[in-house]
Amino acid sequence: MLIGIDMGGTHIDGVAVKDNKIIKTIKHQVDHTDLYRTILNAIYDLIADLDKAQISRVNLSTTISTNAIVENKTAAVDLILQKGPGINFEFPEIPSEVNYIDGYVDHRGKMVKDLDYQQLAVLKKDLSAREDLKKDLNKAEDLKQDLNMSQTKNLAVVTKFSTRNPEHEKAIADYFAADYNQVTQGHTLSGRLNFPRRVNTAYLNSAVYNIFQEFANNIAAALREVEINAPIYILKADGGTMPLVDAITRPVETILSGPAASFMGMSALFDNRMDSVLLDIGGTTTDIFFLVDGVPVFEPTGITIGQHKTLVRAIYSVSIGLGGDSCLSVVNSADGDNFNYLSANNSYDNNLAEKIRIGPERKGPPLLFGGTIPTLTDAMSVLHKLDFDNFSTEQVTWARQGITELAEQLALSAEDFAELVLKKAAQTIKNQVDNLLLQLNSQPVYTVREILADRQIKPVEVKVIGGPAKILAEYLKQVFKLNVLLPEQFKVANAIGAALAQPTMELNLLADTQRKILIIPELNIYEKIGSRYSLAEGQKYILQCLNQAAKKLSDSKLATEIIEESSFNMVDGYSSGKNIRIKAQIKPGLSCVIE
Template identity: 40%
Template sequence: MILGIDVGGTHTDSVLMKGRKIIRKSKVLTDKENILNCVMMATEAVAKPEDIKNLERIVLSTTLTTNAVVQNQLAPVGLVVMNGPGVSPKDLPLYDKANYVAGYMSHRGIEAEAPDRSELAELKAKFKKEKINRLAIVGKFSTRNPAHEQEVSDVFKDVAEHASQSHQLSGSLNFPRRIATTYLNEAVWHLQDKLANELKTYMDKLGVNVPLYILKADGGTIEFEQSRKTPVQTILSGPAATIMGVLPYVSDDMDSISVDIGGTTTDIALFADGVPLLEPQGITIEDHKTSVRGLLTHSIGVGGDSHVRVEDGVLKLGPERLGAAMAFDGPVPTTTDALIVLGIADIGDKAKAMEAMKQLAAELKKTPEEVAKDVLDLACTLIVDKINAMLAEINSKPVYTIHELLEGRKIEPLEIVVVGGPAPFMAKRIGEMMDCPVKVPGDSDVINASGAATARTTVELNMIADTEAQTLSIAEEGVQQEISRRFTLDDLIELGTDKLVKMAKQAGARDQDIEVEVADSQVFNVVRGYSTTGKNMRVRLQVKPGLIKDDSN
């Protein structure tokens, strides 16, 4: 049995599953001040004591780190950047937060300038005075040689509670994205560390010894203790859970759209022949362009509890949520109130929902029913406009799925999968506006929890081999090792595959769910004096994202 839990901004959903089949499901209100209690309540709502004894894995998706970034509730971070020559600090992200110091590696990982120990000592004194004890350390070519990042971290180890080094978070050379990634990783580290401590208490209370995972932005899982090191990977965990939950319902012979309508927001994702699209360089959140591998999703502030009002004689909806629908004793009219008045949703107190629409009708000089229809049309129009804008943006550039680059491919959806609490009530209208068939899967109200429950563990590895220098660099491990001049691309892939499998198992993957694929490989000749003196080889390997194998049959 598998327990899946999705800690959302409004509700915490849970499912108890056997293979791909949901046995029980539940929703409880999220208490942001006591996540441990939410998770315990969500567990007890679906799992009896005898079920808990038979659990094989527990998977959690959460909006904790995402909300911290969106709401700018980030911890103070000492951002230390070794930018070297050739790039102005003003052209780099977080310019106003960074501390620029000497020291840089060449593009081949050879030291070009050593860090200035006296400069670092002054910065150390400054951080100590300002009581900054969390550091983000970034060097321009640290993925080729991490020695400078490791040296700076060592200098600050007696004053830093924790430090994030960029080479441990991404093997990408993209310097600006690594700066943003490392900063965010450290800025949310305290939240993830606290969550991991609470989850340890949770497991102790359950009294079971089974793997506990957290969902990442790429739709894969990571063991909860491992997540302490890379909390930035759990940003946008919620939308990723939706995509993994929708995956069994999209057709593999046509392009699809998934629309997840929640209480506050609607998340939209695209699929090419049943395969989710990917952010090729990394996810972007609140203008932070990161190198975090993630599924491509767009969000809009439209949901079942979106605040509906009249401004200057015009009907307005969202993006804020001020509480539940008036039909559920909330403070203001919402989309849900309109659905109830139209008779589409048979929930809540219809008289209170009617009162909500009457408030708007008085200002618009319409009947409550007319206003309710306008509210539904407005909500669906906002969602459809966002879908069309997303399609236009995607089709204006190369299309990447989680497995490959689709050259010259245009995404042309022929079906829409609508999920979330309001899905059964809004799907038909969205389909009419898009002139596209729609379907609402069963148990769509807990699709995030089921998606998290069935997601595979994913890891990635970046390696660079230089046969002239006879060195091999493994970015994420921060190590270099010697190789022979006869070392080949096949040797690099074989070595990397062995290491990736070990990494995946350490992160909690089962043998039957590990499918290694070469995501990228490049070979360049090293030329000196008009002759080839070696080869520079770069390989990126990954465990193929997807759903765990169904062993229930």
């Protein structure tokens, strides 16, 4: 039996899957003041009448890391970089002072200039003095928030070309380790080259470490309390999973775990063969994805979150601040949106729509659930599109009163205002999809399988999941003018995706026959090879390493493949050799097909 739990910004969903069938689902509100109790209650409810001994795996997805970055609730991080000669990179997006040190490793991993340990000693003393000053300032309780400081501090260390030779990075990390709660070394996060992205990735890994560790501890404690002993995995941004114990050391990989669960859920519930738009409409946001011939569009170099460009592999997705709990307001036309929401020949409705603002923020639950500000859900309530058996007369009246107060500002009835809100919500999503397609179709399209140089994405259908999906489907059909599909389990598709996702991994092999060295940074492999080492030997070796890693990740047979390979000659003075590069992966996929 597989258990899937998706913890979003508004709801926590859970599913149990056995023998290719969904045997139980749950949906609870998230209590942000007590996440442990939220998780525990959801698990109790989900397994209440199930045989716990049959649970073989628990898969989780969460927005905890993403939200920490977006809401600036991350740990304080010191950053030590060794950039060597060349471009003088700056990192204004990182809210930490960057500390540069001497030393240099070249692009082939040769040690050109060694570390200056006297310089490290001076830096260590300086960092300690800065920390003492901040602690003194933090003694004043009212300054803690302004300084955005946690009581424990983390460190990120990145040296240029550390994937080719990590000796300097390891030495620096070891030198400072005793002074920090946690240390990230850049070469451990990805085998791909890109110094600026590696710096951002290492910084974020340390920044979200504390909050993710707390989440992981809560999950582990909750499962222990209900006596579930199955292995625990967490979703990564590429749609695969990794063991929770590994995620604690590399929490940056769990960024956009929520959208990944959305996509995997849609993969499980839909027959995906054509160009499609995929939408997950939740309580806080709408996540947008695209398929090319049924294959997801992929982020080729890594995801961008906020201002941070990273090396984290990910399914291409974009989130917009529109969901069931998005707050509604009426604004002046000049403060609203200045493009048409409805048909061009309906200028009256267009002018009114410009005065309605949906989101982008969530300011609490809908009026229907005891909130204080009207939301998209309240508009649905006014149009009798919700199951009123679940609400009291007082709840329904309170929601209608809030919508009526907004409607009166535009001289509309509550029903007409609510109808206009839902039309605008659908058109807002359509406009964002159109903008994204313009961007994607102006450049090569990357999928998890290949690069499509001259391929245009031309969606022929829209597939929708999420709590508000069924209600908004008819409005989306009007604006997209395409068939809109909705699966039976649309409300808990994310949890289904989490339950069925399989482990993934990417490995990068570099063999330099002139220097007689082979490296696979992700596995910390740095070995000697012969001068006649071949591409075929590299292919065999990387798949062997990947298959061994796959056995540790799952009892099931996981598919592995080589996705990139190259071999070219090098000449250095009077000697020559080959540079062999191979990239391989455990393919993202589902552990079973839902019947």
